[in-house]
Amino acid sequence: MQNACQRGPAILHADHDHLHLATSMTFQCRTGCGACCIAPSITTPFFGMPNGKRAGERCVHLDAGNRCLLFGRPERPRFCSDLRAEPSMCGDSDAEAMTILTALERATRPGGG
Numbered sequence: 001m002q003n004a005c006q007r008g009p010a011i012l013h014a015d016h017d018h019l020h021l022a023t024s025m026t027f028q029c030r031t032g033c034g035a036c037c038i039a040p041s042i043t044t045p046f047f048g049m050p051n052g053k054r055a056g057e058r059c060v061h062l063d064a065g066n067r068c069l070l071f072g073r074p075e076r077p078r079f080c081s082d083l084r085a086e087p088s089m090c091g092d093s094d095a096e097a098m099t100i101l102t103a104l105e106r107a108t109r110p111g112g113g
């Protein structure tokens, strides 16, 4: 397993809109989680999603096993490639990651908090 997130967002980088999380060199993405490809919004257009992605919307590139279909391909957005799994974002389970990312989304969206 590699440290770079294979799923995919977020949140978590300057391009990924408004969420920003620290990165970890040791924590590894749970393959099949996919929370950061669903919970965060992506306001900038990207390949296959010309209007970006709404919070809670599955990225069209997330397969049934919650793996990124663009992984390793040039079409994969840089903000996805730059994202690194991080305990404070990923938690201890897929459900916890979804809860954390949903809360981050709400706290960081314009007018939110």
Ligand code: SF4
Pocket (backbone or CB within 6 Å): 006, 007, 008, 009, 036, 037, 059, 060, 061, 062, 067, 068, 069, 070, 071, 076, 077, 080
């Ligand atoms: S392109 Fe891949 S990594 Fe990025 S949000 Fe979509 S499924 Fe996730």
Ligand code: SF4
Pocket (backbone or CB within 6 Å): 005, 006, 007, 008, 028, 029, 030, 031, 032, 033, 034, 035, 036, 037, 084, 085, 086, 089, 090, 094, 097
């Ligand atoms: S939330 Fe964390 S564990 Fe889940 S897919 Fe994203 S980087 Fe991987």
